Amino acid sequence: MIHGHVVTELQARIDKLSADIDLQKEILKTLERSKIAIQRELNPSAIQWDGFPSRFRAKSSCYAFPHALRLEQSIFPCCFSISAICDICNTWTDIALATPELWAAIHMDKELADRASLLRTWLNRAGSRKLSISLPTDLTEDITTVIRCHGHQLQGLKIFYDRQHIDLVTAAGPFLLLEL
Known part of the structure; x- marks a missing residue:
């Protein structure tokens, strides 16, 4: 049987990991948008x-x-x-x-x-x-x-x-x- 303080500790660790994952997802989205913008600048065949x-x-x-x-x-x-x-x-x-x-x-x-x-x-x-x-x-x-x-x-x-x-x-x- 898991004691109350252990459950609280585990839940806190899960919450911290969830927050870290969400932060990494946002960072990844920002990086992907930056990459696309740079690729557009680099693409010499883009037609105006x-x-x-x-x-x-x-x-x-x-x-x-x-x-x-x-x-x-x-x-x-x-x-x-x-x-x-x-x-x-x-x-x-x-x-x-x-x-x-x-x-x-x-x-x-x-x-x-x-x-x-x-x-x-x-x-x-x-x-x-x-x-x-x-x-x-x-x-x-x-x-x-x-x-x-x-x-x-x-x-x-x-x-x-x-x-x-x-x-x-x-x-x-x-x-x-x-x-x-």
């Missing part, structure tokens, strides 16, 4: 994308990451898997965030159907570009509000709908660029 036209940046992303494209039939030429591009490194994340063409098309699955904030952020990143959107039928009012706000930019809209959801297209507008 600011001087390139945005259409070139978008096309370059297509060629660099063909596996990140999902070809849609009909009105959607391609939808990018932006997360695949952003997961590569901070430089590619910066490029993706600064290239509005990459954000001009979105396909929202049912799992994302209630994420109006995601749709709003995505479409805002597209700037004034023409938009192509593909959505499931179970849209929330927040989603339809976001679509209405960007209606003047819609070139392609695919909704998997039933009669109950058709009012989005008929009641909202104007959808001046929408190709039927």
Whole structure:
């Protein structure tokens, strides 16, 4: 049987080790961030994308990451898997965030159907570009509000709908660029 003072001593040692481990983790994070920053400075092949036209940046992303494209039939030429591009490194994340063409098309699955904030952020990143959107039928009012706000930019809209959801297209507008 372990005596009370021994338990207290052991718990104190465990607490000290836990604190030391946490400190080492923070030190390691700081060192990793410093290493990445220095590697960026050292990398002579890093391309400064600011001087390139945005259409070139978008096309370059297509060629660099063909596996990140999902070809849609009909009105959607391609939808990018932006997360695949952003997961590569901070430089590619910066490029993706600064290239509005990459954000001009979105396909929202049912799992994302209630994420109006995601749709709003995505479409805002597209700037004034023409938009192509593909959505499931179970849209929330927040989603339809976001679509209405960007209606003047819609070139392609695919909704998997039933009669109950058709009012989005008929009641909202104007959808001046929408190709039927």
